[in-house]
Amino acid sequence: MAELTDNLLWILPIVPTVTALVMLTARDRRVLSALDIGGSTVLAFLSFALAGAVVAGGPRALGVFRIDDLGLVFLLLLAVLTFAVSIYTLGWARQAVAVGNIDAGSLRFYFALVQGFVATMVVTVLADNLGVLWIAMEGTTITSAVLVGFHGHHHGLEAAWKYIIVTTIGISFGLFGTVLVYAAAAGAMGDAGTMSWSAIMQVAPALDPGIVRIGFVFVMVGYGTKAGLAPMHLWLPDAHSQAPTPVSALLSGILIKCALLGIIRFQTIAAAACGPEFATKVLLVFGITSVVVATPFILAQRDVKRLLGYHSVEHVGIIALGLGFGGSVGTYGALLHVVNHGVTKALAFFAAGAAISRFDTRDMRAIRGLLVVAPITATLLMLAALSLAGVPPFSIFVSELLVLRAGIGGGHWWAIALFLTMVVIIFAGLLHHAGAMVFGETTEAAHREPEAWSPIAAMLLLAAIMVLLGVTIPGSVDALLRRATEIVVG
């Protein structure tokens, strides 16, 4: 039985890869969607099977792959969101082909690229070898850059270029940081250096603090670029706004979280090698910068998907703050926020995408009275906006509160003051934007056809998780997060 579950570690990335290859042979939209949903269902099923094995028997390792409770948090988020995206894509693709947004002939490349993108993200979550982590992270850039520019108009291509050039140069900093940590490990272990995270962790206290410090800064800049931390976030609003909506949800919901997992892996090494203060300082600087930089852009935004993009910058900043404040409370809050933000932001992108297709514009000044045109979508959009703004009883309120408490406990008054100010400003800005879109007089130009069931189903699934995690955190989720926190805090 143990061997069977170990094998899941290499089967998991294979599932989306095979799905992608099979898709290349299909042409019909319905067949492609069926394959998409099928592949995602299998992925989700196997992920939960692996989760069960890890909960029962502790971390599993196989070659360069390893899964522990920390990786599990991200893997399950990935599996659930990928499943929701597949359901959403069913209705989205029908509509996109109908209005000519996507050429029916190139649809199979779109579907295959999405599954390929998912495969690379699965590898980043499962990677134990830091080199493999990096290779997979660059792989996510290559697959998703093509998706960002998939519409082929020059805005999309501009966003794709900015995305691939900024994240590739950024992530090369990450590789250099990885090399430095590897050099430190080689120095500490004698000749036989290793790139395995679990092996490096065992010798981490003996690593040379000087080189680990430089390495961690390079890693922070590198993986921070991919995570969308300011000031390396320049690609993020463009890519999130220009990408097809399901891809926006994947980028914001999972991809930037995978990069955060990379940062957490190196944070644990850095904390063990040179004490927690250094990593804390670096994380707080990037976290505060992200929250502060995102605020004015959120207030002045007119493009709804750009708004959500900048909002991701803010929330990644909050997660970095949680990790920086540290301790059990801060780390638990940050990990919970990873889940909450992933689910909520995917929901927000889904609802925004549906609103955009009804009004044929991303300009929020032209989207009015969504409640009249599409009541269910409008309600869900409002719920997502309320949650993103941090209103109780939604889930993000809980995790933001935990992060705040950790900050107060640690006595980081400046960070707390800035954080609170920005969150209040963003609260007002976001609710103003969302309220104007949902309520008010609708325009003549709006499409009034009934709402398609599949996007609604995907959104309801995510909304249910969002509300559930806000009202009460189920015991199994809580236990998982607690064990993951222990791995980070040590």
Added chain:
Amino acid sequence: MNEATVHALIDDIGALLLFSMILILAADQVYRAIYAVAAQSLLIAVAAGVLAMATGNPDLWVIAGITLVVKAMVLPWVLHRVVQRMNVRREVEPVIPVITTLAVAVGIVVMSFHLSASLGAVRQAITGNALPVGISLILLGVLVMASRKKALTQMVGLFASENGIFFTAMAVSKGMPLIIEIGVILDVILAALVMAILVLRVRSTVDADIADLDRLRG
């Protein structure tokens, strides 16, 4: 080869790498920058050969071969083809004057050496001056990308940065595991291909350099 000779050779190659970086920074034509980055990759391949002989690690020979073929020949050839296909003005358009760029570059190199001089024992894990040279190349590559407006020059800067990482990585004890290095090079090739496709697609649709597009703001 004894250790002192290896150190001396790696330091010599490091000096030549920095020189090639200055050629890239000062290049007034896209072609020259491409030739300079090809020469730089050739030096990386030579460095891998030297370290292979010194450590007796056969993996480094493989890396030397791959670097020679992929980074010194194929990628420059791809860039060359793209320049020809684009049929644009070949002059590099600096955002800031070349002389200022070079002054900043000197500062970066000095800072890199200063930074790694502050490290103690761990420097023994990395041969010679490979660490400061690597840091310099990475940061100078970013400088190239930031100070040039043309897509092709930005790609050259990216490759130069990656050369810096490879140089440091192969100088770490016995080099990184072969499979990781191959994976990294594969990623570089794929990224370069996607970039080349993007550049050519924009050229064919809106007749502009993709790095010049700036409609997405705010």
